[in-house]
Amino acid sequence: MSRVEIMDTTLRDGEQTSGVSFAPQEKLSLARLLLTDIRVDRIEVASARVSEGERAAVRKIMEWGARKDYLDRIEVLGFVDGGISLDWIAECGGRVINLLTKGSEKHCKYQLRKTLEEHVADIRRDVQAAQERGIAVNIYLEDWSNGMRHSREYVYRMMDALQGLPIQRFMLPDTLGIYEPWECYEACRAMTERYPGLRFDFHAHNDYDLAVANTLAAVKAGVQGVHTTVNGLGERAGNAPLSSVIAALHDHLKADIAVDEARTNHVATVVESYSGIRIPANKPVIGENVFTQCAGIHADGDNKNNLYFNDLLPERFGRTRQYALGKSSGKANIRKNLEMLGIELDEESMTRVTQYIVELGDRKEIVTAEDLPYIVSDLLGASGDREAVRILNYSLSVAQGLRPVATVKIEIHGQAYQQTSAGDGQYDAFVSAVEAIYEHQLGREFPALVDYSVSIPPGGRTDAFVQTLITWEWNGARFKTRGLDADQTVAAIKATVKMLNKIENNTNITTP
Structure with a gap:
């Protein structure tokens, strides 16, 4: 498996989550975390022409990027608008435009009200203007998944017309999240086989909860870059979550990626704080509960040659394994927690503590490891912590x-x-x-x-x-x-x- 680029678009597509708006200083902070801590290959930080606040944020990021020699890794979404987006990006100090073009005949015909030839001519003008300004160009083929499904000849004609231009990457969005992995693989494979000399990115949306699966399918089909957002932020059901994508690429495809897994949990909590969007407790890799064993049989199996471990070891992501306490715990879970607290009980005492915790679980009480010393003291009259x-x-x-x-x-x-x-x-x-x-x-x-x-x-x-x-x-x-x-x-x-x-x-x- 060759090197797979990760382009994170939390600061652009992720900010399109309903109710989410990052302040300029928050955007700069996240740009730093993504490029220097997580070490993603590229970031997309804004859409051109959105607002003066967005302009101020992009300028801050570009000033920092210039000092760190990161400008070629910081990208801005722009539009086929006769150079207006290019002016905006240049004024902010940017060097890369992700040019939004129409990847389906329906979008071209009904939204732009243009023929493919007219649209291609407009794209050519903006690509040439970008080259004259020293701005690199990537192309988004908006609604590409529907284009491949309903108007594949349109997509091929468009690619045939653009492939000779100075375009670094062609980015293939599943704009409405319509794909499943098999169709996604076939469509991406058709692109990589027809245009073997071009670089392709895949941009997944999660409307059917298949964004991660589709991202893996795209990489298996030969796509060289994938797009993510931290915590899966994005419009509607969001985008492919960074944490899940890197774990799946690493474990299932053995892909060569630059991302530092150990920092993903930290960045996830920062984005949670800045966005106000809580991370679900059961969200893979970064959710509060995903490295917590609840059933006593699982804790018992972990004691016996790690029978319930998989490759998603919590330490990879800066996390630790925990054992929940409740009505399904059993002695093994409780013993694991007591061991971590340095408390050792005989079998009779363990039985009494286990029975009490099961009773609390039946009453919907949630018991944590921190509660155990008090339970032990109360039940057994231990000389440990007392009710001070x-x-x-x-x-x-x-x-x-x-x-x-x-x-x-x-x-x-x-x-x-x-x-x-x-x-x-x-x-x-x-x-x-x-x-x-x-x-x-x-x-x-x-x-x-x-x-x-x-x-x-x-x-x-x-x-x-x-x-x-x-x-x-x-x-x-x-x-x-x-x-x-x-x-x-x-x-x-x-x-x-x-x-x-x-x-x-x-x-x-x-x-x-």
């Missing part, structure tokens, strides 16, 4: 036109403290009261709340459990605590008490 913090009492009040008020009485290492505070909500008032105890009565720093999320089971029941997941930061480390209750505020308070016990016992607080 207890809520003795609290009162929450809310009234029309008045800020909510909380009065909290809390015991810390056997000493009782009481405080009353107002807040912007009942939970905020509760936290303000506890924070006042820590900062004013104890003279200690209170952890910062970094993220707060609430999940409610489907079905619309008013008595359904509410799970609150809170991320905290303390002494440079981030950790999460959960609370479960039918009352959202009580669930958040339970999560907060878990956090207080963690910092008082100072155990198992590590940056994920």
